[in-house]
Amino acid sequence: RLNSVPLVKGSFVGEYSTVRSSYVANSTLMSRKSNPTFVVNGADVRDSILEPGCRVDSYGIVEDALMCCQSHVELNGKLLRSILGPLSGVAEGEISSSFVGPLVGFHHQAGLIGCYWPSGKGNIGFGANVGSNHTGKSPDQELWAGEGVFFGLGCCIKYPCNLTQAPYTIVATGVTTLPQ
Numbered sequence: 001r002l003n004s005v006p007l008v009k010g011s012f013v014g015e016y017s018t019v020r021s022s023y024v025a026n027s028t029l030m031s032r033k034s035n036p037t038f039v040v041n042g043a044d045v046r047d048s049i050l051e052p053g054c055r056v057d058s059y060g061i062v063e064d065a066l067m068c069c070q071s072h073v074e075l076n077g078k079l080l081r082s083i084l085g086p087l088s089g090v091a092e093g094e095i096s097s098s099f100v101g102p103l104v105g106f107h108h109q110a111g112l113i114g115c116y117w118p119s120g121k122g123n124i125g126f127g128a129n130v131g132s133n134h135t136g137k138s139p140d141q142e143l144w145a146g147e148g149v150f151f152g153l154g155c156c157i158k159y160p161c162n163l164t165q166a167p168y169t170i171v172a173t174g175v176t177t178l179p180q
Contacts (some may be wrong), residue, residue: 014052022056029054035069043073058093068102077106083122093124111149114159119147125173127154141179 001010003020011024014031022043028050031037031157035052039045043056046063053070056062060073061080073079077090081097084090088104090136095112101120106112110124113131124130128151141159148168151157156176163169171177 016052085118086101114142115141115145117145117149119145119167121147122151123151124151125153125155128157128171129153129155130157131159 001018005019007023007025008019010026012028013019013128014029014037016031016033016036017024017029017166018036018038018040020040023045024039025046027045027048028049029037029039030052031144032052032171037052038055038057041057043057044061045056048065050067051069055072055074057074059076061072061078063089064081065079066083068084070087071084072089075091077092079090079092082095083099084156085100085102085104087102088100091107093106093108093120094111094117098112098115099118100115101118103121106124108126110126110128111130112124115131122145130151143157143159144162144164146163146165146169149163150170152171153173155171155174158177158179161177170179
């Protein structure tokens with residue numbers, strides 16, 4: 001269903017998808033009767049694929065991305081040049097140039113850049129600065145996050161960083177890690 005849509009261009013919109021008051025360009029919105037997909041309330045989806053059950057809401061931005069089933073971007077959240085795993089979501093923060101696995105909670109203003117996190121099952125707290133795109137070097141640095149890592153409030157993770165052998169690590173509030 002399309003309602004009050006300013007732009008839908010070069011896109012496939014599945015039979016059980018709803019686009020309302022939002023932009024969709026060069027994208028695929030897959031859906032099923034049991035798993036509808038929603039792009040609503042000022043959302044902007046461009047050059048992306050949304051699997052069944054996804055939701056982009058409340059001015060969320062999805063660009064050059066893959067959203068796996070049941071994932072969401074909302075409340076001005078941004079998903080840029082990334083893959084967002086099943087049952088994961090971003091609200092208010094930004095995920096850029098990352099592969100984020102299943103069951104990752106990210107519901108606060110924070111940043112995740114250049115992260116490879118295929119096992120997921122973690123959380124990103126308010127104000128966490130996980131990565132940086134201002135190192136003054138070429139983009140050759142990244143984070144390899146282990147399963148279940150919890151990035152606490154206001155932590156700062158400097159790259160390169162590898163936590164794959166440290167599953168369920170808790171990076172405490174305000175901690176700054178050094179590059180490994």
